[in-house]
Amino acid sequence: MRYAETGYNLEIDLASGNIERVETDPKVMETHLGGLGTSVKLHWDRVGPEVEPFDDENMLIFSSGVLNATPAFSANRTVVTFVSPESGLLAYPMMGGFWSAELKYAGYDKVIFRNKSPKWVYIWINNDKVEIRDASHLVGRGALETQDLIRMEVNQPNAQVAAIGIAGENRCFTASIEQGRSSASRLGGGAVMGDKKIKAVAVRGTKDINLARGEEFMQHMKDMMQYINFRNENPIPDVMTILAGIGSPQEMVHTDEQWHTENFMWGNARTRRRGFWDKEISEEWPKVQKEGIKRLISCMNCPQHCGALISYKDTPRYMAKCFGKLTYAMAAYVDNLDFAWRTLQRATEYGLDSFSTPQIVAFGIELYDAGILTDKDFEGAPTDKEGRFVWLLDRVARREGIGDVLADGVYRAARKIGNGAEQFDHNTIKKHEQLPLKLGTLDPLYYLMYATNEKISITQIEGNWPQSAFATMEQRENFVKDWPQLPDEKWKQWLLEWEQRGEKAIPFFPTPDICSEIVDWMEMLHNIDDACCVCAGMSSFCLKPPYHIHNYPKILSSATGLDLDEASLKKIVNRSRNLHRAYNNRRGMTRADEKPPEDHWKRRWPELEENLLSTYYTFKGWDQNGIPTKERLHELDLDYVAEDLEKRGILKDGQD
Numbered sequence: 001m002r003y004a005e006t007g008y009n010l011e012i013d014l015a016s017g018n019i020e021r022v023e024t025d026p027k028v029m030e031t032h033l034g035g036l037g038t039s040v041k042l043h044w045d046r047v048g049p050e051v052e053p054f055d056d057e058n059m060l061i062f063s064s065g066v067l068n069a070t071p072a073f074s075a076n077r078t079v080v081t082f083v084s085p086e087s088g089l090l091a092y093p094m095m096g097g098f099w100s101a102e103l104k105y106a107g108y109d110k111v112i113f114r115n116k117s118p119k120w121v122y123i124w125i126n127n128d129k130v131e132i133r134d135a136s137h138l139v140g141r142g143a144l145e146t147q148d149l150i151r152m153e154v155n156q157p158n159a160q161v162a163a164i165g166i167a168g169e170n171r172c173f174t175a176s177i178e179q180g181r182s183s184a185s186r187l188g189g190g191a192v193m194g195d196k197k198i199k200a201v202a203v204r205g206t207k208d209i210n211l212a213r214g215e216e217f218m219q220h221m222k223d224m225m226q227y228i229n230f231r232n233e234n235p236i237p238d239v240m241t242i243l244a245g246i247g248s249p250q251e252m253v254h255t256d257e258q259w260h261t262e263n264f265m266w267g268n269a270r271t272r273r274r275g276f277w278d279k280e281i282s283e284e285w286p287k288v289q290k291e292g293i294k295r296l297i298s299c300m301n302c303p304q305h306c307g308a309l310i311s312y313k314d315t316p317r318y319m320a321k322c323f324g325k326l327t328y329a330m331a332a333y334v335d336n337l338d339f340a341w342r343t344l345q346r347a348t349e350y351g352l353d354s355f356s357t358p359q360i361v362a363f364g365i366e367l368y369d370a371g372i373l374t375d376k377d378f379e380g381a382p383t384d385k386e387g388r389f390v391w392l393l394d395r396v397a398r399r400e401g402i403g404d405v406l407a408d409g410v411y412r413a414a415r416k417i418g419n420g421a422e423q424f425d426h427n428t429i430k431k432h433e434q435l436p437l438k439l440g441t442l443d444p445l446y447y448l449m450y451a452t453n454e455k456i457s458i459t460q461i462e463g464n465w466p467q468s469a470f471a472t473m474e475q476r477e478n479f480v481k482d483w484p485q486l487p488d489e490k491w492k493q494w495l496l497e498w499e500q501r502g503e504k505a506i507p508f509f510p511t512p513d514i515c516s517e518i519v520d521w522m523e524m525l526h527n528i529d530d531a532c533c534v535c536a537g538m539s540s541f542c543l544k545p546p547y548h549i550h551n552y553p554k555i556l557s558s559a560t561g562l563d564l565d566e567a568s569l570k571k572i573v574n575r576s577r578n579l580h581r582a583y584n585n586r587r588g589m590t591r592a593d594e595k596p597p598e599d600h601w602k603r604r605w606p607e608l609e610e611n612l613l614s615t616y617y618t619f620k621g622w623d624q625n626g627i628p629t630k631e632r633l634h635e636l637d638l639d640y641v642a643e644d645l646e647k648r649g650i651l652k653d654g655q656d
Contacts, residue, residue: 003212004066004559005029010108014196015115019130030562033531035065036092037576039081043090044579049586053085054195060113065533069104069209070559071221076100076300077533084187086173086409087430087456089584091187096299097180099160100533106205117197124154125203135199140166142349143178144318146200156204163200164190165351170399171195172407174356178348181297181307181319185353186457187432212561220555224546228303236543238475246545248537251322252296252308255286266330268362269427269436288337312341320344324354331358332389339386350397356433361392363410363424372419377402427597432456442507442601447609448519448616451594454580463522463540469498485548487521507605512615527573528552575636578628582641585650591626627651
């Protein structure tokens with residue numbers, strides 16, 4: 001009997017229509033757990049570095065994680081993997097909701113799509129019955145509308161449906177895959193899905209998932225629930241609101257947005273509006289937010305309420321999450337949340353990533369204001385800033401006119417437009433738009449996270465270490481007093497020594513050696529989450545989370561029957577992390593690509609940055625070009641990877 005996993009993948013060849021239920025090797029769980037880990041292994045084995053994003057051979061994998069569909073709190077993520085049309089690297093956006101659990105209840109751990117369909121289709125998975133259905137009547141429909149139509153068509157109101165809108169149909173490089181109250185948004189999974197002519201994947205399952213030691217597992221969940229209740233009743237003091245509790249983060253719950261609106265940048269990551277959150281705004285925005293929220297909602301088996309059902313005036317109802325409530329208003333320089341609610345609904349129906357897309361539209365408008373784009377490019381556009389922004393958003397989703405250029409993302413659009421447009425591309429890493437944030441002094445921890453992680457998007461990388469030093473020793477002592485999630489007690493001293501100014505302040509403290517340990521720890525937790533498909537808001541993203549390195553091995557052991565301790569769990573996720581790294585190295589990624597935007601910090605220290613990168617590479621067991629060494633790969637039982645990299649001339653004997 002297989003525990004915590006079904007032991008089967010569903011493989012669909014879209015070109016031939018062949019559907020296979022494929023039994024998986026149980027040893028793969030032992031070596032890569034599940035979720036992202038096992039998906040990376042599939043891509044390594046079956047998608048060569050010569051494969052381009054829109055080639056037939058680019059696989060699209062929807063994966064559950066090893067804890068999905070069990071009673072594990074917040075194990076509800078679906079990880080979607082593909083070679084990204086935006087970055088050219090292996091991407092893995094995730095979505096919450098109920099889809100991944102439904103897939104496992106139907107009897108599958110993953111759905112693997114190969115090749116392309118000759119016509120538009122949607123997939124209907126109903127336990128053992130799997131159909132490729134005609135979707136010609138759904139072409140041009142919105143992502144949310146498509147979900148509702150399919151549920152009615154299959155007569156299953158509880159079916160979970162992941163769908164694309166017209167942005168995915170048109171292969172916009174920031175097209176998302178929408179599902180309920182969540183989406184797989186980063187790096188263009190919707191575009192790959194559209195390229196394969198998959199309009200949606202619907203699933204309904206009623207089977208059981210087995211646990212190896214159920215009573216022991218439930219005791220771990222009982223202990224976790226006690227901690228979750230404690231944290232909800234006792235928010236962490238002296239930190240920003242969204243970090244004081246747990247969740248992903250609870251943007252729909254919190255109405256005080258002074259920190260975001262005054263510290264994050266408006267427009268094309270250009271303007272920092274100190275003093276924006278004045279008395280009038282602080283009264284108006286919470287009022288409009290509460291008017292828009294019909295009710296707060298959760299993902300599968302989650303005790304928090306990070307999302308919301310939005311029912312605002314005459315705008316069609318939709319479900320929203322996280323930072324999308326601010327991104328469009330801030331990008332458009334519109335000072336009301338009314339615009340945000342309406343525009344977010346429009347973009348969600350289009351199926352567009354609400355982190356990248358607002359910056360892309362703001363970038364286009366900035367080029368127009370600078371005279372680089374002309375009246376011809378904006379012919380027919382309204383003159384008011386709200387109308388002009390939405391007009392351009394529409395054209396990006398439809399790939400019409402200048403929107404066809406912008407739909408490839410800021411990096412590629414800037415180089416295609418030319419005439420100085422490159423100067424306005426100042427917020428991308430590895431061709432991907434970052435959070436619109438510009439700061440004063442180089443932060444060494446964030447420098448490493450921005451530069452080196454395979455996720456690329458900073459909001460998916462940061463984690464358990466406080467974002468800045470506490471002002472007083474009393475605050476530091478209070479914070480470290482109750483911090484059982486730490487991997488080692490010595491780390492408490494680092495926080496106690498960390499100051500806001502002076503010799504023990506950024507950029508020179510934490511030191512490169514300490515930074516390497518902290519970033520590796522936070523990254524490791526993300527990789528455990530991504531194998532289990534646990535929400536980062538319950539683990540790797542928030543301060544003092546319910547899931548951590550000390551209880552994860554026990555939870556996983558009781559669920560799977562594997563005999564895991566902290567060391568063996570770390571080895572598994574390090575194996576998957578280095579395999580992912582090698583995959584991207586094989587696609588051409590090197591040290592030269594690992595640079596945050598030049599203006600991300602006003603005060604930079606180039607020598608320190610190079611030292612940070614070199615120190616971190618050494619700590620990770622990588623050479624100075626950012627490639628895992630033969631020795632490191634051998635330690636992780638990845639000798640076959642070293643052989644491949646050597647054959648390709650990427651890894652050379654004796655290379656430092």
